[in-house]
Amino acid sequence: MGWQGKILRVDLTQGTCSAEPLNMEWARQYLGQRGLATKYLAEEMDPAADSLSPGNKLIFATGPLTGTTASTGGRYSVVTKGALTDAIACSNSGGHFGGELKMAGWDMIIFEGRAKEPVYLLIRDDEAKLLPAGDFWGKSVWEVEPAIKAKHQDPEIRVASIGRAGEEGVRFACVMNDLDRAAGRSGVGAVMGSKNLKAVAVRGTIGVKVRDPEEFLRAVAKIRSKLDAGPGRARLAKNGTLPMMDVTNAFGALPTRNSREVQFESVDKVNAAAVRARRRSDGQANLIANKACFACSIGCGRVATIEPGHFSIQGKKHYQGALGGLEYESGYAFGPVLGVDDLNAITYTNAACNEQGMDPISFGGTLAAAMELFEMGAITQKETGMLLKFGCAEAMVRMVDLTGVGEGFGRDLGLGAKRLCEKYGHPELAMVSKGQEFPGYDGRGMQGMGLAYATSNRGACHLRASSYEADFASVELEGKALVVKETQDVNSVTDSAGICAFPDYTLDDLAAQLSPACGEIWSPDDLRLMGERIWNLERRFNLDAGLTKDDDSLPPRILEEPAKTGAGKGRVSGLKVMLPEYYSLRGWDAAGVPTAETLGRLGLA
Amino acid sequence: MRIKVKMVAMNGPSDRNGNATGDRRIGVDSGSALSAVLQALNVVSAESFMVLVNGDAVPSGQWPAHGINDGDEITIFPPIKGG
Ligand code: SF4
Numbered sequence: 001m002g003w004q005g006k007i008l009r010v011d012l013t014q015g016t017c018s019a020e021p022l023n024m025e026w027a028r029q030y031l032g033q034r035g036l037a038t039k040y041l042a043e044e045m046d047p048a049a050d051s052l053s054p055g056n057k058l059i060f061a062t063g064p065l066t067g068t069t070a071s072t073g074g075r076y077s078v079v080t081k082g083a084l085t086d087a088i089a090c091s092n093s094g095g096h097f098g099g100e101l102k103m104a105g106w107d108m109i110i111f112e113g114r115a116k117e118p119v120y121l122l123i124r125d126d127e128a129k130l131l132p133a134g135d136f137w138g139k140s141v142w143e144v145e146p147a148i149k150a151k152h153q154d155p156e157i158r159v160a161s162i163g164r165a166g167e168e169g170v171r172f173a174c175v176m177n178d179l180d181r182a183a184g185r186s187g188v189g190a191v192m193g194s195k196n197l198k199a200v201a202v203r204g205t206i207g208v209k210v211r212d213p214e215e216f217l218r219a220v221a222k223i224r225s226k227l228d229a230g231p232g233r234a235r236l237a238k239n240g241t242l243p244m245m246d247v248t249n250a251f252g253a254l255p256t257r258n259s260r261e262v263q264f265e266s267v268d269k270v271n272a273a274a275v276r277a278r279r280r281s282d283g284q285a286n287l288i289a290n291k292a293c294f295a296c297s298i299g300c301g302r303v304a305t306i307e308p309g310h311f312s313i314q315g316k317k318h319y320q321g322a323l324g325g326l327e328y329e330s331g332y333a334f335g336p337v338l339g340v341d342d343l344n345a346i347t348y349t350n351a352a353c354n355e356q357g358m359d360p361i362s363f364g365g366t367l368a369a370a371m372e373l374f375e376m377g378a379i380t381q382k383e384t385g386m387l388l389k390f391g392c393a394e395a396m397v398r399m400v401d402l403t404g405v406g407e408g409f410g411r412d413l414g415l416g417a418k419r420l421c422e423k424y425g426h427p428e429l430a431m432v433s434k435g436q437e438f439p440g441y442d443g444r445g446m447q448g449m450g451l452a453y454a455t456s457n458r459g460a461c462h463l464r465a466s467s468y469e470a471d472f473a474s475v476e477l478e479g480k481a482l483v484v485k486e487t488q489d490v491n492s493v494t495d496s497a498g499i500c501a502f503p504d505y506t507l508d509d510l511a512a513q514l515s516p517a518c519g520e521i522w523s524p525d526d527l528r529l530m531g532e533r534i535w536n537l538e539r540r541f542n543l544d545a546g547l548t549k550d551d552d553s554l555p556p557r558i559l560e561e562p563a564k565t566g567a568g569k570g571r572v573s574g575l576k577v578m579l580p581e582y583y584s585l586r587g588w589d590a591a592g593v594p595t596a597e598t599l600g601r602l603g604l605a
Numbered sequence: 606m607r608i609k610v611k612m613v614a615m616n617g618p619s620d621r622n623g624n625a626t627g628d629r630r631i632g633v634d635s636g637s638a639l640s641a642v643l644q645a646l647n648v649v650s651a652e653s654f655m656v657l658v659n660g661d662a663v664p665s666g667q668w669p670a671h672g673i674n675d676g677d678e679i680t681i682f683p684p685i686k687g688g
Contacts, residue, residue: 231653231683235614243614247682250613250657272614328687441687462687469684472655474664502686567662 001211002064002517003027004107008128010121012195013054013113017121017128022107028520029603032063034090035496035534037079037108041088042537044110047545051081051187052169052194054114060101060160060200061109063498064518067102067208067294069217071224072500074099074294076183081545083187083194084171084362084416085435085459088541091174091188092463092495093160094293094301095181097202100158102498104204115196120148120161123202133198140164140355140404141176142318148201160200163357166193168406170414172362172437180324180354181293186436186458187416189357211519219512224297227503236300236502237290241328242272244440249336251472252566253445255438256336257390258368259431259557262442262566266341270331274343279307286343287325293500300502302326304347312348312397323351329462332440333364338371338396345393349400356404362416365437367399369417369429370409378424384409428556434459434547443558443575445568446471448480451578454552455484457538463501464488475567477574481581489531496534533602536586536594540604549592552579606635606675610646613682639663639671639679648681655682 005022023040030036037059049055058080065073076098082089101109104125118133136144141163149157160177166189173189174182183189210216227233235243248254249267256264268274275287284305292299302325306313313319326347334346353360373379374388381387385408388395402410412420417430417437431438436459443450448467453460466487470480494501497510507524515522522530542551553559558573583590587598599605611628633642639658648654656663657680663671673679 232685235683235685239614241687244685244687246613247685250611250660250680250682251662252660439687466686468686469655472662472682472684474662504686565660567657567660569660 001209001519002068002514003032004102004105004208006106007108007110008106008123010109010111010128010130011113012111012115012119012130012197015115015119015130017130019126029530030534030537031493031496031514031530032107033061033066033075033077033496033498034079034092035492035530035537037061037077038088038090038534038537038541040108040110041079041081042541045081047081047541049081051083051086051191054195056081056191058111058188058191058195058197059108062098062102062107063496064514066498067099068210068498068517069220069295070499070513070517071220071227071297072293072295072503073498074296075498075500076101077495078175078183078188080188080191082458083169083173083190085186087186087434087459087545087547087551088457088538089186089188090458090495091183091185092501093175093177093181093183094296094500095178096294097158097160097177097181098498099294100202100204102204102208103206104202105206109200111195111197114194118196118198120197120199120201122152123200123204125204125206136198137167138164141357142179142355144199145179148199152201154203157201157203161198161357162189162192163355164405165356165358165403165414166190168414169193170358170403170406171416171419172359172366174357174359176354176357182354182357182359184359185361185461210517212516215516216513219516223509223513226509228297230504232502232504233298236298239272240290240300240302240325241502242275242326242331244328245271245331247472248440251445252563252568253442253449253471254332254336255431255440255442257339258337258372258429259438259442260372262445262563262568264336264339267336269341270335270343270346275304275326281307281309286347288322296500298503300327306344306347310344310348311394312345319348319351323347324354326350329439330360333360334396337364337368337440339390340393340396341391342393345397349396352400352404358404361439362437363400363403363413365431366413366415366417366420367396369421369431370413372429373421373424373426378426383412431555431557432460433554434551436460442563442568443554443573444563444571445475445566447475447477447574447578448484450554450558450573450575451480451484451582452488454554454575454579455488455582457535457542464491466491475571477577481578481585485582485585488535489528492531492534493527529602533604536598536602536604539594543593552592607632608642608673608676609678611678611680613680614685615683633673635675637673638669639673640668642673642679643668643681646681653683655684656680
């Protein structure tokens with residue numbers, strides 16, 4: 001209960017699908033989604049296997065609250081060894097696909113091997129089969145999703161697919177569902193493409209049962225009212241996550257022009273106010289509506305339009321209506337970090353990433369590195385085919401088109417910042433941790449965030465820890481290691497439960513809903529320990545994959561070049577001071593390896 | 606003395622474009638503590654607001670002791686999380 005108790009195993013090499021019972025002992029220890037899928041992955045594959053080889057596995061996993069009425073209970077995760085990072089990857093997505101998969105009766109799908117020809121998986125409740133996807137290969141996400149629905153004459157089918165980027169092996173390709181929701185980070189879409197798996201289509205009518213419906217509904221109603229009354233909900237519903245742009249800019253932690261600067265002079269053209277301002281040409285604002293994922297009472301999703309006549313959409317009819325709008329990370333990744341202030345071009349680039357299935361943060365971070373390489377002369381027009389200067393919206397639009405289909409200089413950009421900068425002899429210019437590009441926070445102003453990037457198991461990430469309040473309150477190092485460690489543990493639980501990270505859920509809220517859903521008695525402390533167990537399991541996967549403490553790092557720019565302005569002016573990241581403290585709080589030795597005692601305490605020995 | 610106050614990323618009040626941020630200049634008594642200025646602005650709860658003075662973060666524990674000078678710029682924003 002809460003769990004469906006059933007997983008689907010798909011052997012792509014053999015072309016078979018089979019049902020098996022969920023390992024309930026593991027479910028009680030690792031909950032679901034991120035935690036439980038990582039447990040299966042770690043048990044079943046060699047972490048040292050090449051991420052794009054058939055030896056890697058790809059898991060789509062729901063959590064116990066996915067498909068229930070718990071607010072935001074529609075999440076699923078894609079867990080694998082990441083093509084971008086060669087580390088554990090877990091990318092979480094909303095929309096409606098996760099709820100549908102759970103309602104079809106499955107907790108998880110494990111894909112193994114590699115299909116000889118392109119295939120897609122069709123699930124209708126208990127029935128699952130692999131079908132040829134030759135007709136769909138070469139199509140974008142926006143083409144394949146309606147095509148699958150039309151083929152099976154069922155508009156209610158939910159689809160998760162890869163676009164051209166996943167087929168072409170773009171290292172930061174996503175798995176997309178519901179047209180513009182993404183399991184976005186670490187290259188999970190490239191792994192899916194390497195398996196010749198184009199899409200997963202699912203229709204679920206079985207529903208989800210909980211162990212104690214009365215108690216569960218009482219807890220859900222109470223927590224929904226609490227979330228509704230909080231200031232976070234009003235802000236997210238009205239402006240999504242974009243208000244962060246003004247905050248990081250004011251604070252001086254908004255990575256600008258590949259983190260050379262930390263404040264963007266044109267922030268007013270790309271912030272929450274800018275997307276609401278009416279355009280002179282057509283009287284419309286960029287932002288036209290908000291929308292919500294399955295069971296979400298917040299609705300932070302954005303719907304936007306591009307100004308008619310803008311150069312980016314000439315001859316592209318399918319971009320001339322409503323599109324997925326900007327949130328903070330996409331606004332940052334196509335704006336400040338590239339020095340671009342053309343809101344229409346930024347909106348276009350975001351939509352183009354959705355169409356071909358690419359992670360906006362990584363595309364922006366990689367293009368930012370390429371622009372710096374270009375400006376210093378390490379690459380020239382011979383490679384790029386055009387001027388690639390910071391601030392050039394035309395270059396951004398051209399490059400997102402090329403990268404999405406793996407053509408021209410887009411092939412180089414598809415390598416991601418780390419491999420691109422290594423190729424052109426300047427690895428120091430890649431703003432990455434464990435090979436993954438930075439989200440929109442600078443680790444010199446926001447010291448906790450720098451530590452969070454360096455220690456994130458999936459590479460630089462703004463969602464694995466939550467040091468925002470501590471960072472905005474003070475630029476000092478004191479206390480940051482503890483905040484990072486503790487919030488990493490809490491967020492590991494959130495990501496394993498089937499709900500979204502945005503609402504202000506506490507462990508009490510989670511325990512109150514998870515216990516009656518699953519028929520277990522979990523206290524907030526039990527869940528905290530579970531989160532710590534999940535974190536250490538991921539760490540061990542990475543160590544077994546060959547990562548070392550040297551991978552818990554930040555680029556020289558963040559460690560050695562002081563921030564020029566903002567609250568962190570004159571400072572570099574204090575990672576060298578914070579990291580040993582973090583290891584000790586985690587119960588790891590000086591090499592960042594969990595001690596036998598720690599593993600024993602967490603049941604990982 | 607006069608100081609500048611910037612409200613960033615607030616839910617309201619909105620201007621006619623729905624812009625929820627705002628800059629204004631206000632007069633305060635010379636020698637005022639930051640906490641007194643914030644109180645006058647109805648920014649009282651340390652859990653609900655973060656504060657920069659001339660771009661530097663000032664933790665809430667230091668608000669009562671932090672003196673405000675003529676021409677200072679105070680930036681106030683809610684403790685928002687990322688996404
Ligand atoms: S808060 Fe936003 S991302 Fe999270 S479930 Fe709701 S609409 Fe989706």
